[in-house]
Amino acid sequence: MPQLNGGGGDDLGANDELISFKDEGEQEEKISANVSSERDLDEVKSSLVNESENNSSSSDSEQTDRRPRLRPELESYEKQREYFAEALRRQQDGGFFKGPTYAGYPFLMIPDITNPYLSNGSLSPSTRTYLQMKWPLLEVPGTAALKDSRSPTPGHLSNKVPVVQHPHHVHPLTPLITYSNEHFSPGTPPSHLSPEILDPKTGIPRTPHPSELSPYYPLSPGAVGQIPHPLGWLVPQQGQHMYSIPPGGFRHPYPALAMNASMSSLVSSRFSPHMVPHPPHGLHQTSIPHPAIVSHAIKQEPSGDNFGNSTHGSPSVPVKKEEEKRPHIKKPLNAFMLYMKEMRAKVVAECTLKESAAINQILGRRWHSLSREEQAKYYELARKERQLHSQLYPGWSARDNYGKRKKRKRDNKPDSPQESNFSPQLKKQCVPYLPSEKMCDSPTSSHGSMLDSPATPSAALASPAAPAATHSEQAQPLSLTTKPEGMEKSSDMPSSSSENEESASTFAPPSNSCPRQL
DNA sequence: GCGCCTTTGAAGTTT
């Protein structure tokens, strides 16, 4: 299990996975990061290459093409880390953000929040604070409720981001930015707002890449007003939201609420989960627009699903209504989800594959092939994500979303024959879900273990000592075993289903990690 | 139009 909470209670900035890794004698983080990144690229590349033996030639060019790109990003990342470190120091000084010191998260420098509503946009370096930003997956109750739960918003309002993702410049965190926000006026960020992030390619200072900003959560109104849209380049054309913000509804309140209810609470030095200020609009606490907030319209179980709204107080209100009004607060994304968001576009671009199921298989493999450091990065992000989420929604519980999906049936025991008889869920056990021809590698068994993770990665992971270079050199196309053999992310890594499946991993046909293109 | 598919991980519930 992931050490979510570093040390009892203080998971804020606690040493978590990352540190553990180091303890294991990992190489210098930096180095490993580079190496792993390279390896990742290699894998990606190789996977692509494998995908069609035909295109083998492209790999080289591709590789040379890419590597240079990544490094700068890594550097960037390192820089960010430094900023985070500073942020952490500040926070520990009494800053509210003590907790969510997103070590792995890009921080956005904004005026000291304890002094939230800066009248003007001037940010004094001395008073500035790093604020992580997350752009909301906001879907507010109301109009959104009319839509499909899964895609509560029209395409243009969708919070899906891939659309704007730049395949060629994918920062490790890029995909995290799923939200766009019209509230941000694209523009040149004040220099003080952009932590000297240089464009990897040009070397020219650039606006922090969205990925460099904590993407999910809303920023204070004040800050919002002052901070140029970090996602400028990827901000959807005017009027496009990532979230379905009801026309008259939250549009305006959104930013304000976001800050008032959420950020301010976070900002408050006396932050207390239960002190979250209620929005002036009388919205329920959970109604606070947030990236994670989605239309409550989410398929709610017609009945019987009146799970405790008590969680959020106002028990007096009729359960039904209450439910209806309550926005759907999504679960914070876990490490893998974050990774998926980031990499999906890339994979799609590379593989010309669109089916998520297939893509996810690939992503799953790649995930396993990631070095610990890289994974740690995501675990860290996820951890921060959860922290922030919990701060924003103190009363929220994953349970709140239970039953809202209306379905969730699959999941039958892989091996219980009898069950299969009556189980409604027809999960394809051993058949890799690769649409039609698109078989990439042959994932074999189902229950997650069908994919053979590259023997190498696991080895690399297992033995940090093993030169990553070697690994990268091998550039084994992800073979399929989902579970990197005994690559226990053991203690320091969040337990992953990737326990060991050593046996399975044995066979690893160096094959395509990408499903065959059509 | 809705649910499934697929992946991993977190957190909930059940045993």
Place this chain on the structure above:
DNA sequence: AAACTTCAAAGGCGC
């Protein structure tokens, strides 16, 4: 405590 279940994202596909 372990096992099991649900949900988070994504988008094509089938009914």
